[in-house]
Amino acid sequence: MAKVLISDKMSEGAVEVFRARGIEVDIAVDLEPEELIGRIGAYDGLALRSATQANAEVIAAGKKLKVVGRAGIGVDNIDVEAATRRGIVVMNTPGGNAVTTAEHSIAMLFALARQIPAADRSTRAGKWEKSRFMGVELTGKTLGVIGCGNIGAIVAERARALRMRVVAYDPYVSPERARDLGVEKVAFDELLARADFITLHVPMTEETRGMIDAAALAKAKRGVRIINCARGGLVVEEDLKVAIESGQVAGAALDVFAHEPARDNPLFAMDEIVATPHLGAATTEAQEKVAVQVAEQMSDYLLTGAIANAVNMPALSAEEAERLRPYMRLAELLGSFAGQLTQTGLKGVCIEYEGEAAALNCRPLTQVALTGLLTPILDHVNMVSAPALARQRNIAVTEMKHERDCDYQTLIRLTVTTERGSRSVSGTLFGGDKPRLVEIKGIAIEAELGAHMLYIANEDRPGLIGALGKTLGDAGVNIATFHLGRAERGADAIALLELDETISAQVLERVRALPHIKQATALRF
Numbered sequence: 001m002a003k004v005l006i007s008d009k010m011s012e013g014a015v016e017v018f019r020a021r022g023i024e025v026d027i028a029v030d031l032e033p034e035e036l037i038g039r040i041g042a043y044d045g046l047a048l049r050s051a052t053q054a055n056a057e058v059i060a061a062g063k064k065l066k067v068v069g070r071a072g073i074g075v076d077n078i079d080v081e082a083a084t085r086r087g088i089v090v091m092n093t094p095g096g097n098a099v100t101t102a103e104h105s106i107a108m109l110f111a112l113a114r115q116i117p118a119a120d121r122s123t124r125a126g127k128w129e130k131s132r133f134m135g136v137e138l139t140g141k142t143l144g145v146i147g148c149g150n151i152g153a154i155v156a157e158r159a160r161a162l163r164m165r166v167v168a169y170d171p172y173v174s175p176e177r178a179r180d181l182g183v184e185k186v187a188f189d190e191l192l193a194r195a196d197f198i199t200l201h202v203p204m205t206e207e208t209r210g211m212i213d214a215a216a217l218a219k220a221k222r223g224v225r226i227i228n229c230a231r232g233g234l235v236v237e238e239d240l241k242v243a244i245e246s247g248q249v250a251g252a253a254l255d256v257f258a259h260e261p262a263r264d265n266p267l268f269a270m271d272e273i274v275a276t277p278h279l280g281a282a283t284t285e286a287q288e289k290v291a292v293q294v295a296e297q298m299s300d301y302l303l304t305g306a307i308a309n310a311v312n313m314p315a316l317s318a319e320e321a322e323r324l325r326p327y328m329r330l331a332e333l334l335g336s337f338a339g340q341l342t343q344t345g346l347k348g349v350c351i352e353y354e355g356e357a358a359a360l361n362c363r364p365l366t367q368v369a370l371t372g373l374l375t376p377i378l379d380h381v382n383m384v385s386a387p388a389l390a391r392q393r394n395i396a397v398t399e400m401k402h403e404r405d406c407d408y409q410t411l412i413r414l415t416v417t418t419e420r421g422s423r424s425v426s427g428t429l430f431g432g433d434k435p436r437l438v439e440i441k442g443i444a445i446e447a448e449l450g451a452h453m454l455y456i457a458n459e460d461r462p463g464l465i466g467a468l469g470k471t472l473g474d475a476g477v478n479i480a481t482f483h484l485g486r487a488e489r490g491a492d493a494i495a496l497l498e499l500d501e502t503i504s505a506q507v508l509e510r511v512r513a514l515p516h517i518k519q520a521t522a523l524r525f
Helices: 010-020 035-043 058-061 080-085 098-114 115-122 149-161 173-180 188-196 213-218 235-244 284-303 318-340 360-373 385-392 465-472 503-512
Strands: 003-004 024-027 045-048 067-070 089-091 142-146 165-169 197-200 224-228 247-252 273-275 345-356 396-402 410-418 420-429 434-440 443-446 450-458 479-486 492-499 517-524
Touching: 003 010, 003 035, 010 024, 010 045, 010 284, 045 284, 045 479, 058 080, 058 420, 067 284, 067 396, 080 089, 089 284, 098 115, 098 149, 098 247, 098 273, 098 284, 115 410, 115 443, 142 149, 142 188, 149 165, 149 173, 165 173, 165 188, 165 273, 188 434, 213 465, 224 360, 235 479, 284 318, 318 360, 318 410, 318 434, 318 517, 345 360, 360 396, 360 410, 396 443, 410 450, 443 479, 450 503, 465 479, 465 503, 503 517
Parallel strands: 003 024, 003 045, 045 067, 067 089, 142 165, 142 197, 197 224, 224 247, 247 273, 345 396
Antiparallel strands: 345 410, 410 420, 420 434, 434 443, 450 492, 450 517, 479 492
């Protein structure tokens, strides 16, 4: 039975989902880092929010970990690179709190425009400073939306309903999508120059870190107001403080900060600042939604292999996983066959799909083929880690689909390039689900791969088959199946034997010593 640890406060709905799916679940919140490291080794999955730091040490200690699920959109507290290297799927719930976060941004927009928090404090203190809190209308103002993904698009929609003009900066949004949203797509500097209010909805990356700094604020319209409910660190807080003091910025509403919990921040002393403690996703509905969603996603992956909202793997539905299963087995066998025969450094691999295979979602097939290829060479290889491991070793990976007709209903060809040259292996499915090799190094052969195989590359000469059979027979090694192929008479030939048991190193050396044999390799599947 799979086991999952919930390490942050989460809706009871998540626990109910796990248990209903037959997954054992433990809840242990507020663990110290050392405590989490000590416990995580017993679990297949880790469900968390923003409090738990799933750093490289935690990932390394999770010897059984298959999936880390974040109930929310941000994965800043998860070392995704470390997880990927160890073959652990990292998934989030990007749509679960989109409406809630967008609504909080709109609430901050109103609070900033009408100075509601400062007016509230003043009134509670017994003052009646009606003339002090002169706000501004939103109608007719220009809202600059930086990042027009799920949340940014909802904010833009709400702002348009308030009769605001909306300009958006997002390099990844097409002009057609911008038109559908009713926003004007502009360059970053143009947004700064035109916007009365600027709201941020981008992830934290090297490109976005500190994007609202002194230089950006200097380009903005004087009296601009800033809203950040996305990520701390997008706005350089020291530069923002200076800009407010100079009057360049009229105010800012911040839900996120560079260092959290933000219990001591120079901005807090400024009346022009509206501050909330990372409440963007803090509604009952959102917390229930993301908790249930992450539990369902993690359960699907652990039980069926289905992948949804993973940040380091392509999506794969349960139905698609079932349909792809025989193709994935074929791709893995081809990769493993090529990997076990690789004797020098890998430089590249090309996976080609023909026939029915070309119409499938081939990315998972390519990843499982890479897994088979690298497993004989490296540790901790699976579908998640294989592409990253290939990139680290500068192994070029190419995927090709051919719509042309082929001799088989479906065909997958894997070609590896090593320091010595290139060779290929091709396979098909018999009966829709039975993997078969049909070509090795351009030589036609039809073979089923058993648990123990012996691969022979030789010169096509009389007597070799007899000598090989006698050598194995004398050693007590029984041949289950024997498959032969050759390029042409007297040229290169191959033999692929299925054996009843593993061939010993001593017997393998005797085989290699036979005349006309160029290569003899024991294979296991």
